[in-house]
Amino acid sequence: MLASAGITGTIGRALLLVGFIGAVFGAFAAITGVRNNEPRVIRLVSRFATLTFVAAFGAFAVMEYAMITRDFSLAYVQKVGSWSTPALYNFAAVWSALEGSILMWVLILAGYTLAVCFWMRKRLNESLAAWAMAVMMIVLAFFSWFHFFRRIRSRRVRQEY
Numbered sequence: 001m002l003a004s005a006g007i008t009g010t011i012g013r014a015l016l017l018v019g020f021i022g023a024v025f026g027a028f029a030a031i032t033g034v035r036n037n038e039p040r041v042i043r044l045v046s047r048f049a050t051l052t053f054v055a056a057f058g059a060f061a062v063m064e065y066a067m068i069t070r071d072f073s074l075a076y077v078q079k080v081g082s083w084s085t086p087a088l089y090n091f092a093a094v095w096s097a098l099e100g101s102i103l104m105w106v107l108i109l110a111g112y113t114l115a116v117c118f119w120m121r122k123r124l125n126e127s128l129a130a131w132a133m134a135v136m137m138i139v140l141a142f143f144s145w146f147h148f149f150r151r152i153r154s155r156r157v158r159q160e161y
Contacts, residue, residue, distance in 0.1 A: 008074060011062050012063055012066075015055045015058040015059040016056075016106075023048070023140040023141035025048050026051075027134050027141060029041050030042060034131060039125045045124065049117040052114075053114040056103075059106075059107075070090065076099055076100065079097065081093060106143045106147060109139065113137065
């Protein structure tokens, strides 16, 4: 687990960062738009929801690619993957540990946020819909932040011992 991440890890972490930033700006747009009664700002929420979903899907796809191709430059693949297991089991192994499970939940939450945003697109200017989108974006930002900064935080804890 001491291997440095190659280009796969860099792309995955960059996509997680883009998703986190999109969720933060989406929450900010929803809250600012509903408080100032600005429909133009509220309409930006759907764009941020789309950006966040694309980033989460990309990060999950990169992790799946790393597991299927057995890219052992990633610490997560070293921890969960194996040369001896078939590719189908490595495909399912992505969400078997905590980091992969949180990544899958980020993807599911981003998908539900995009679906709700699409479903409420004509009523997004209403106060309740905008606040609901703000809450969904805040929760999505939290899980994206948690997954993105988990590695940094776990390194600091290990250095104390």
